[in-house]
Amino acid sequence: MTLYASLIGLLVGLAARASAANNTAVVENYQPQLEARLFPEFTKFWESHRTSWQSQSAISRLQTDRYARLQNASSCHPLPYCLVSAYAISQSDQDTIATALKASNASGALISAWPQYVNGTNHILRVYGDGDSPLYPEIDSISYTANSSEYELFLGTLNNFTAMSQPPLPPPLDAFAFASSLLSANDRLEAIAYPDLWTSPTLNGPALRRSKHLNWERYQYAAILIPGEGPEIYGVPISPLGKLRSRIAASFFAKPNTAPFLIPSGGNVHPNLTTYTEALEMSKWLQGQLNVKVEDIAIEPYARHTTTNLRNGARVLQRLGAPKGKKVLIVTDVSQRDNIMPTVTAAVIETGEHINENDEMVDQIQNLFGETPKAISLFSNS
Numbered sequence: 001m002t003l004y005a006s007l008i009g010l011l012v013g014l015a016a017r018a019s020a021a022n023n024t025a026v027v028e029n030y031q032p033q034l035e036a037r038l039f040p041e042f043t044k045f046w047e048s049h050r051t052s053w054q055s056q057s058a059i060s061r062l063q064t065d066r067y068a069r070l071q072n073a074s075s076c077h078p079l080p081y082c083l084v085s086a087y088a089i090s091q092s093d094q095d096t097i098a099t100a101l102k103a104s105n106a107s108g109a110l111i112s113a114w115p116q117y118v119n120g121t122n123h124i125l126r127v128y129g130d131g132d133s134p135l136y137p138e139i140d141s142i143s144y145t146a147n148s149s150e151y152e153l154f155l156g157t158l159n160n161f162t163a164m165s166q167p168p169l170p171p172p173l174d175a176f177a178f179a180s181s182l183l184s185a186n187d188r189l190e191a192i193a194y195p196d197l198w199t200s201p202t203l204n205g206p207a208l209r210r211s212k213h214l215n216w217e218r219y220q221y222a223a224i225l226i227p228g229e230g231p232e233i234y235g236v237p238i239s240p241l242g243k244l245r246s247r248i249a250a251s252f253f254a255k256p257n258t259a260p261f262l263i264p265s266g267g268n269v270h271p272n273l274t275t276y277t278e279a280l281e282m283s284k285w286l287q288g289q290l291n292v293k294v295e296d297i298a299i300e301p302y303a304r305h306t307t308t309n310l311r312n313g314a315r316v317l318q319r320l321g322a323p324k325g326k327k328v329l330i331v332t333d334v335s336q337r338d339n340i341m342p343t344v345t346a347a348v349i350e351t352g353e354h355i356n357e358n359d360e361m362v363d364q365i366q367n368l369f370g371e372t373p374k375a376i377s378l379f380s381n382s
């Protein structure tokens with residue numbers, strides 16, 4: 001009797017929730033987080049323009065056109081290409097939205113980031129929808145055969161579920177939402193891993209607290225950056241070079257007044273879809289084997305290549321409040337050292353960072369590379 005009553009209660013509860021949402025597509029928790037991480041300037045804009053955006057006639061027209069395109073794609077050929085292209089932000093969509101952003105007084109940061117957001121979205125759609133080869137295929141490829149009947153069924157069902165929902169999402173959120181679903185389908189949610197990075201007592205909370213009362217002047221370098229080197233064997237948490245770079249970095253760190261922080265850097269990279277995070281494993285090694293205290297470590301757990309080790313390292317420095325222009329010591333080995341200097345330009349191109357002399361982040365990046373090599377040469381004859 002009690003069981004029966006509570007079942008009825010449950011069913012009534014579910015029905016109430018479904019009708020409150022009026023059958024709009026149910027959003028998974030990772031989606032808003034991921035979209036805020038990938039498109040931060042748009043997310044900020046959206047908070048204050050949620051209602052005014054769709055009242056612009058150019059946007060409501062585009063919404064209607066794209067909605068027709070997506071519905072039409074429910075029986076298109078050849079899959080998956082036709083479906084993925086329906087979601088892509090075309091040049092004309094991009095221009096319409098750019099004009100509407102300007103008309104809405106969007107921030108300069110959003111206006112200049114918008115072409116990058118379009119590129120990024122279309123790139124996700126091509127790689128994780130259509131199975132195109134990414135820049136680093138061995139670690140970043142789609143997990144499934146894009147044109148297999150299973151993946152096509154998944155894409156078709158996802159499209160029917162999202163494109164048939166009423167009211168449809170306004171552009172560009174329809175494309176962002178499809179792209180984030182594809183990242184999730186391929187278990188590529190590392191960008192929102194460690195949401196408590198800067199508060200957790202086992203992650204960067206203690207370092208951030210310490211940075212607030214730090215006399216940076218005392219130190220020769222703002223930090224010692226340790227780019228990770230992932231293992232190639234499944235189940236191995238940290239590679240031989242990962243351990244060794246940590247040890248060398250700890251030996252520099254032990255010299256008085258060298259640097260206030262160690263920044264181990266690297267995400268879940270090698271091997272493909274590993275569950276280990278390079279930065280975290282190096283931090284554990286530094287603490288467990290090299291007696292470095294947690295408050296002396298600020299991990300950077302998102303980088304996927306030397307380029308992003310450097311860019312994201314600069315972001316960590318900014319967060320810690322490091323003085324602009326203070327040098328960083330990069331501890332690595334001769335192989336990566338020889339890659340780092342030629343990577344300067346690549347870092348800027350590949351990550352799409354704008355070169356703008358007023359941009360603090362670029363100052364930090366330039367500072368990382370400087371005119372004099374910051375990558376110290378260890379174990380090299382040169």
Ligand SMILES: *[C@@H]1O[C@H](CO)[C@@H](O)[C@H](O)[C@H]1NC(C)=O
Nearest residue numbers: 019020021022023024166167
């Ligand atoms: C949901 O439907 C109700 C009643 O039909 C309506 O009053 C409400 O505005 C709708 N909500 C949304 C978000 O469309």
Ligand SMILES: *[C@@H]1O[C@H](CO)[C@@H](O)[C@H](O)[C@H]1NC(C)=O
Nearest residue numbers: 068069072073075076077082
């Ligand atoms: C609908 O799809 C068909 C075939 O896939 C295509 O030829 C046509 O241009 C599409 N129409 C729209 C409005 O996208």
Ligand SMILES: *[C@@H]1O[C@H](CO)[C@@H](O)[C@H](O)[C@H]1NC(C)=O
Nearest residue numbers: 049052101102103104105106
């Ligand atoms: C944009 O800013 C201008 C000048 O400050 C103002 O006149 C206009 O109403 C604003 N438009 C919107 C859509 O907020």
Ligand SMILES: *[C@@H]1O[C@H](CO)[C@@H](O)[C@H](O)[C@H]1NC(C)=O
Nearest residue numbers: 114115116117118119120352
């Ligand atoms: C977008 O990507 C194209 C190549 O796919 C490139 O030529 C262009 O510079 C990129 N634009 C931005 C803003 O990143």
Ligand SMILES: *[C@@H]1O[C@H](CO)[C@@H](O)[C@H](O)[C@H]1NC(C)=O
Nearest residue numbers: 137138139141143144272273
């Ligand atoms: C990466 O791992 C996934 C899941 O195990 C697998 O389907 C895919 O083929 C792998 N990709 C590469 C390039 O090894």
Ligand SMILES: *[C@@H]1O[C@H](CO)[C@@H](O)[C@H](O)[C@H]1NC(C)=O
Nearest residue numbers: 078079131145146147148149
């Ligand atoms: C799937 O794509 C591959 C390469 O892109 C192609 O060789 C293969 O014939 C395609 N399979 C089907 C069923 O279309």
Ligand SMILES: *[C@@H]1O[C@H](CO)[C@@H](O)[C@H](O)[C@H]1NC(C)=O
Nearest residue numbers: 074075152153155156157160
């Ligand atoms: C999607 O909807 C269309 C139109 O109702 C239907 O023909 C098609 O079979 C559906 N596709 C999937 C994968 O459910």
